[in-house]
Amino acid sequence: MTVASTTYYDRKGILGTLGRDGLLQIILIANTIIMLAPIVIMVFSAFKTTPQIFQSPFAIPDFTQVGNFVKIWTETNFLRYLVNSFVVTGASMVLILTLGTMAAYAIGRYQFSGSSFILMFFLAGLTLPLKLAIIPLFMLMRDLSILNNQLSLVFVYTAMGLPTTVFIMTGFIRTLPNELEDAARMDGASEARIMWSIMLPLVRPAMVIAGIQNVVPIWNDFFFPLVFIQNDDLKTLPQGLTTFMGEYTTDWGVLFSGLTLSAAPIIILYIVLSRQFIAGMTSGAIK
Amino acid sequence: MPHLRMTGRGLWITALVVPPLAFVALFIVYPIISAFAYAFFDWQGLRRGAFVGLENFHTVLFVEPYRSWTLNAFKNNVIVFFALMVLQNGLGFVLAYALWRGLPGARFHRVAVFLPVVLSTIIVAYLFKLFLHPLFGVVNIFLRGLGLDWLAQPWLGQGDTALASLIVAQAWHMVGFPTLVFLAGMQRIPGEILDAARMETESEWVKITQIVWPLVAPSATIVFTLLFVGAFNWFELPYIMAGLDGSPFGSTDVLGLYFYRTAFGNVSAGQQDFGLGSALAVLIFLFVAVIASTITVRLRAREIQI
Numbered sequence: 001m002t003v004a005s006t007t008y009y010d011r012k013g014i015l016g017t018l019g020r021d022g023l024l025q026i027i028l029i030a031n032t033i034i035m036l037a038p039i040v041i042m043v044f045s046a047f048k049t050t051p052q053i054f055q056s057p058f059a060i061p062d063f064t065q066v067g068n069f070v071k072i073w074t075e076t077n078f079l080r081y082l083v084n085s086f087v088v089t090g091a092s093m094v095l096i097l098t099l100g101t102m103a104a105y106a107i108g109r110y111q112f113s114g115s116s117f118i119l120m121f122f123l124a125g126l127t128l129p130l131k132l133a134i135i136p137l138f139m140l141m142r143d144l145s146i147l148n149n150q151l152s153l154v155f156v157y158t159a160m161g162l163p164t165t166v167f168i169m170t171g172f173i174r175t176l177p178n179e180l181e182d183a184a185r186m187d188g189a190s191e192a193r194i195m196w197s198i199m200l201p202l203v204r205p206a207m208v209i210a211g212i213q214n215v216v217p218i219w220n221d222f223f224f225p226l227v228f229i230q231n232d233d234l235k236t237l238p239q240g241l242t243t244f245m246g247e248y249t250t251d252w253g254v255l256f257s258g259l260t261l262s263a264a265p266i267i268i269l270y271i272v273l274s275r276q277f278i279a280g281m282t283s284g285a286i287k
Numbered sequence: 288m289p290h291l292r293m294t295g296r297g298l299w300i301t302a303l304v305v306p307p308l309a310f311v312a313l314f315i316v317y318p319i320i321s322a323f324a325y326a327f328f329d330w331q332g333l334r335r336g337a338f339v340g341l342e343n344f345h346t347v348l349f350v351e352p353y354r355s356w357t358l359n360a361f362k363n364n365v366i367v368f369f370a371l372m373v374l375q376n377g378l379g380f381v382l383a384y385a386l387w388r389g390l391p392g393a394r395f396h397r398v399a400v401f402l403p404v405v406l407s408t409i410i411v412a413y414l415f416k417l418f419l420h421p422l423f424g425v426v427n428i429f430l431r432g433l434g435l436d437w438l439a440q441p442w443l444g445q446g447d448t449a450l451a452s453l454i455v456a457q458a459w460h461m462v463g464f465p466t467l468v469f470l471a472g473m474q475r476i477p478g479e480i481l482d483a484a485r486m487e488t489e490s491e492w493v494k495i496t497q498i499v500w501p502l503v504a505p506s507a508t509i510v511f512t513l514l515f516v517g518a519f520n521w522f523e524l525p526y527i528m529a530g531l532d533g534s535p536f537g538s539t540d541v542l543g544l545y546f547y548r549t550a551f552g553n554v555s556a557g558q559q560d561f562g563l564g565s566a567l568a569v570l571i572f573l574f575v576a577v578i579a580s581t582i583t584v585r586l587r588a589r590e591i592q593i
Contacts, residue, residue, distance in 0.1 A: 024385040032399040042414055057425045099307035106303035125315045129520050132568040135550050135561050136321035159314030162307055191299050220407035222523050238409040245413055263410050270405045274398045278467055285509040286471045
């Protein structure tokens with residue numbers, strides 16, 4: 001999927017090509033500036049005092065001036081929100097990948113009656129906008145007495161993540177060859193042993209794609225914590241951010257460094273793994 | 288159906304399939320079915336009252352002030368959908384086409400255009416809220432710096448610019464998504480077709496409209512449908528940038544905010560009503576489901592198999 005192999009160049013006058021490609025290049029550069037400028041200004045402002053932000057919002061700051069970050073670290077619940085986000089996202093991902101692989105493995109490797117029905121059941125979950133079922137979900141969490149408990153988030157995220165995961169993993173598991181499995185079965189290995197030691201190491205690439213597709217929306221989610229979580233100590237990062245932004249409304253330096261700190265984990269991860277991110281997040285939309 | 292024998296293999300498959308199925312059944316299927324049932328009852332707070340038939344639906348559609356609220360929010364959602372169709376999907380197509388040429392730096396531009404997509408909507412919303420601040424926001428400081436003082440406005444504070452500002456912020460956030468879906472579609476167009484097209488015409492316009500656009504139809508189907516579903520579920524960005532009431536004066540009110548407000552109440556008019564909220568949820572759900580499947584079927588019909 002290299003760029004070079006899919007590009008084409010017209011056998012046209014060089015001037016015509018230059019003119020058209022020049023225009024496209026200008027569009028790309030302008031767009032990239034528009035995409036990056038807000039993020040750059042956000043990071044710059046994080047290192048400025050509020051008066052500096054008001055007077056010279058575009059100037060390059062003194063990056064050793066970290067007073068805003070110190071304030072966030074010492075005065076706010078920010079670190080707690082960050083840890084909560086890691087816990088909730090981590091627990092959800094473990095459940096999604098474990099349960100998703102289990103279902104996909106059963107559907108993809110074994111022939112049994114009802115397997116296509118089960119796949120259809122998961123696929124139906126793919127298209128339903130769960131936000132609209134928030135009232136019954138709220139009542140359900142109340143009946144399970146896990147309102148104001150992070151388990152409510154983990155359960156909803158797991159259920160939401162399973163359809164895409166089962167979909168991606170089933171497709172992948174079906175393409176794996178039978179030979180290894182058959183050989184192991186001849187040697188008397190149990191089904192569980194075959195799955196664990198032989199097949200699972202092979203499905204890692206699909207797990208990465210399914211993982212990224214789910215980890216970004218879960219890490220970023222705001223809607224479900226808004227409804228389920230009230231206790232400040234249990235809030236996740238996007239929800240905590242609203243509390244925090246409300247408290248420091250006039251201290252813009254702190255506001256921008258709060259936004260920068262919240263954005264940092266996912267931006268850094270994205271820069272390192274941009275190819276996997278793009279593949280993972282668009283995998284549902286690309287056949 | 289044949290009698291299910293619980294052999295070792297049967298047990299093993301059951302053990303694999305039942306836990307994930309239980310999660311989806313309990314936390315997706317059951318709540319969605321219940322949402323329909325809830326709409327037919329009268330609710331007092333968290334307690335379910337009498338069966339009232341279609342009364343909740345009648346109230347949100349025909350009784351003032353709900354009627355005007357519903358219509359206003361719906362109208363704004365329609366505006367948002369069409370505006371984003373141009374700003375997000377239209378621009379996405381142009382950007383995808385530019386990226387597809389593989390000009391110098393294309394890889395970098397591709398990473399840059401997708402960067403905002405990975406950010407939390409909450410971060411994007413706050414960032415733009417600060418940028419659009421009438422006095423200290425960078426947008427107005429920039430405009431005044433250019434000598435365009437008359438253009439510097441309280442973007443989020445006046446009815447005729449607030450919704451547009453939200454739409455621009457949303458387009459900035461998500462334009463990378465259709466861009467890369469379209470790009471993937473373009474990269475799948477076989478080289479022979481492009482070679483043949485090059486023999487026929489010199490015009491870039493003809494190539495785009497006659498060759499590229501029809502051949503990326505599957506990508507268009509997906510991004511149009513997803514945008515439609517997304518536009519009518521829009522919640523986080525207006526919630527942060529304009530507040531739960533869709534201020535100023537309901538000019539940014541959308542169905543997502545209105546539904547949430549009706550169901551869970553808000554600070555100023557704290558009455559929560561699960562019955563009316565559920566009726567709204569069911570109406571939004573049915574509307575989105577019917578139109579989204581119509582869009583999908585219609586657009587699928589024009590897709591060409593290569």
